[in-house]
Amino acid sequence: MNAVRQRAVSNAAWVEALRHALAHNDDQAFMTALDGLNSLQDSSVMSGVRQVASDLQAALEQFQSDSRLVDLAERQVPDARHRLAHVLKLTDDAAHRTMDLVEQSCPLIDALTREAERLSTTGVDSSLHRDNLTADMARFLGTALVNTRAVRGKLTDVLLAQGYQDLSGQIIRGVMKLVDELELALNTLVRIGNLQVLPARQEPGTSPQGHGPVVPGVAHGHTVSGQQDVDAMLSGLGM
Amino acid sequence: MGALSDMNILVVDDFSTMRRIIKGLLLDLGYGNITEADDGLTALPMLKAGNFDFLITDWNMPGMPGVELLRQVRADERLSKLPVLMLTAEAKREQIVEAAQAGVSGYVIKPFTAAVLKEKIEKIFANRTPTAA
Numbered sequence: 001m002n003a004v005r006q007r008a009v010s011n012a013a014w015v016e017a018l019r020h021a022l023a024h025n026d027d028q029a030f031m032t033a034l035d036g037l038n039s040l041q042d043s044s045v046m047s048g049v050r051q052v053a054s055d056l057q058a059a060l061e062q063f064q065s066d067s068r069l070v071d072l073a074e075r076q077v078p079d080a081r082h083r084l085a086h087v088l089k090l091t092d093d094a095a096h097r098t099m100d101l102v103e104q105s106c107p108l109i110d111a112l113t114r115e116a117e118r119l120s121t122t123g124v125d126s127s128l129h130r131d132n133l134t135a136d137m138a139r140f141l142g143t144a145l146v147n148t149r150a151v152r153g154k155l156t157d158v159l160l161a162q163g164y165q166d167l168s169g170q171i172i173r174g175v176m177k178l179v180d181e182l183e184l185a186l187n188t189l190v191r192i193g194n195l196q197v198l199p200a201r202q203e204p205g206t207s208p209q210g211h212g213p214v215v216p217g218v219a220h221g222h223t224v225s226g227q228q229d230v231d232a233m234l235s236g237l238g239m
Numbered sequence: 240m241g242a243l244s245d246m247n248i249l250v251v252d253d254f255s256t257m258r259r260i261i262k263g264l265l266l267d268l269g270y271g272n273i274t275e276a277d278d279g280l281t282a283l284p285m286l287k288a289g290n291f292d293f294l295i296t297d298w299n300m301p302g303m304p305g306v307e308l309l310r311q312v313r314a315d316e317r318l319s320k321l322p323v324l325m326l327t328a329e330a331k332r333e334q335i336v337e338a339a340q341a342g343v344s345g346y347v348i349k350p351f352t353a354a355v356l357k358e359k360i361e362k363i364f365a366n367r368t369p370t371a372a
Contacts, residue, residue: 160264162256
């Protein structure tokens with residue numbers, strides 16, 4: 001006997017009792033029969049809920065063993081956080097190192113420029129200062145040799161400092177793989193739980209913390225396209 | 240083997256910035272002929288078809304990792320004696336052992352200095368007997 005037939009048969013007795021109670025105006029018997037009928041529906045609903053819960057449990061357990069969810073949550077995500085913090089440090093250090101080298105190089109070049117300017121004007125009056133000019137030139141050449149070599153070395157160090165991009169790039173790639181796994185896991189969870197995609201909560205107006213730099217390919221809403229845009233906007237606003 | 244400037248060097252790394260740094264340093268050291276490849280997969284046919292005297296390779300590359308490229312080079316009859324320098328961020332002891340067992344000629348860890356690169360290259364070529372040009 002199929003399930004629907006079975007339910008009809010189980011309910012039939014109580015339905016008959018209801019009919020009988022109504023026919024005999026027996027309120028007490030009617031309420032008893034109604035309660036009996038209701039408790040049958042409750043238990044069939046309950047067994048339906050139990051079945052769904054049991055199916056969900058089984059699906060989640062399968063998912064957990066398939067997706068290494070615990071490993072992701074407890075080990076890989078904190079690990080990725082450390083790695084990204086290290087990327088921040090690498091890029092910060094490299095930027096400062098490069099700027100340090102630039103700051104060290106500029107005075108060396110400026111000194112040469114000043115001396116060259118001085119000598120080139122002195123040279124015009126060289127008939128009066130010939131001996132001094134020779135001595136000055138010798139000294140200038142000596143300084144030029146030292147300073148240009150020093151700056152050349154610093155330029156090589158600037159080149160080396162760009163190595164941060166390779167190191168941080170390798171780390172970021174690893175984290176991107178983790179994000180892919182997380183996306184897969186979350187999508188599977190959405191599917192298992194048959195969750196509906198809710199519309200994203202819109203933040204009213206501007207966020208006090210800001211929205212971060214523009215990333216090509218990521219939707220940012222209405223943004224300006226450069227400094228000229230900003231200047232045009234501001235002058236349009238009367239500034 | 241002729242002058243430094245004549246040596247044909249292949250630099251393999253999946254990051255273009257790193258290839259550029261290595262090339263810049265090699266030029267400073269006097270090496271003139273530098274070719275680039277972005278993966279072991281693209282490098283291997285270039286090595287087989289070309290006339291390279293020196294291979295500098297990264298380890299971690301998406302297509303064919305450097306250690307596998309090294310094994311392929313050592314397994315090739317014509318390439319088996321090619322000097323290979325690994326220049327990589329991979330710093331685990333087991334990996335260094337693996338590279339050594341695969342026949343690497345030198346191993347430099349990133350981040351590195353120009354001085355270390357120079358020293359390791361000189362060491363590799365100091366040990367080699369000059370081959371007919």
